[in-house]
Each structure stands twice: as C-alpha cells, then as structure tokens.
Amino acid sequence: MNRRTPFEEMERVFDQMRHSMLGTWDLSVPTPDRRWPSGATAGANVSIETDDDGYVVHADLPGFERDELELTFDDGVLTLSGDHEVADETSARRRNVFEQVTIPGDVLAEEVTASYRNGVLEVRLPTADAGDDAHRIDIE
Template structure:
C-alpha cells in the first residue's frame, strides 16, 4: 500500500520546523538569519565572550553593556559598484547581525575590553568584586 504524499510532506515540514525551533532556543539546528554564533566562557574572574564575525571591520561592530546584558550589533555595508569593473556574480551583500547575551553576574563595566582578529571578536568582562568582601549580617 502506497503512503499518502501529503503525509510525507507534513512530516518533512514538521522536521524542518523542529530544527528551526531548536536553532532559536538552543543554538543548534538551522541558523537563524541575523544571528551571531557566540561562545560564553566563565574563566573564574571574568566572562569571555567570543563571536564569529567574518568579513566585518571594527568600525562595523558596536558593543553595548547595559543592565546585565552585552549587546552586539554589526552591519556590513555593500559597495554600489565594483572598483575598476562590474560585477558578474554578487553574493556578498549588506548584512546586519545582532545578539544579546545575558550575563549571569554583574561585571566591572569600566574594565571591559574587546579585541577583533581574523574575524573573531573577543570581549573580556571582569566580574565585579564583592564576593570576598561580603559582610556577615547577624540576626538578632
């Protein structure tokens, strides 16, 4: 007995839908347009955020730290015309990406540093001191 082709199509669409949802919620599956792949590492005294941004210049990248979140935005402008000729094929177009990363603990905002090398952005966010300087509170 032959299967209904509409059932097969429905199964394929369900599978694709699950992959997209997984990509949005867990960082796996299909990539979400405008999203940036990042790693966030806890290096004891600091958080290190690494983001893949190939093809961007440092002037194209904007970092903002606000209310316990690091916001990364990058926009690559496209040239209207090729210098010295014309395009035969054009796939590298303007692209904007953004990502908001919620930090688990407060960071020392005045000590944050960032570097960009070979298409990889690295942001170092030192944790705010305070754990060792905590005051014991007696209960009466």
C-alpha cells in the same frame, strides 16, 4: 531595487529561525560550566565561557571591519550589532548581525574589554566575585 541571491535569502531565513528558537541568550539558565550546549549558535556564532576573571564571549564575524561593529553593556546585557555592506558596479550585498547576551552577577562594567582580530570578536567581562576562592571552615 536590490535583489537578494538565493544564498543570501537562505542565510536570512536561517538567521530568523535561529533567533526564533534561541532568542536572547540568558546565562542565568543553569548549564554545565555555564557553556552553551554543543552546536548552539546564533547569527554571529557566539560562544560564552567562564574563566578566573569572569566571562569571555567570542563571536565569529568574518568580513566585518572593526568600525562596522558596535558593542554595549547595559544593565547586565551585552549587545553586539553590526552592519556590513559590499557594493560594486553590478551588485550590492549587505550583512547584519544583532546578538544580546544576559550576564548574571556583578560585572565590573568599567573593566570590560574587547578585541577584534582575524574576524573574531573577544569580549572579557570581569565579575566582582571572580577569582574568589572558597574558604574552608573547620567544624569544631
């Protein structure tokens, strides 16, 4: 039986509290510039921004390897999951992450890209209407 250290147990409890307070993040809820309120975090410390092409999602995932992460986009929901385990002769430690972000609008799913460098996952979700400039209409 693997026994958790007090710090691992505390991390698990805090992750449960964050998930119960924040649930899945829904970008259709109006917030200034569609950014999360200052200090809002989830188990993976996720941030969402908009740019000229659509949405950019960043997730801090130090310690994970690229092949331990799974990323899917289905029906307007970006899902990130990962499982990292470290074991030696005397102990074993496991870290899991699961986050979902609802993206409003028409995301061009075939053009979604992701990169993972230095423990930071960056997902770019271009939208069909991104970059459209407003057209000024003269009133006669």
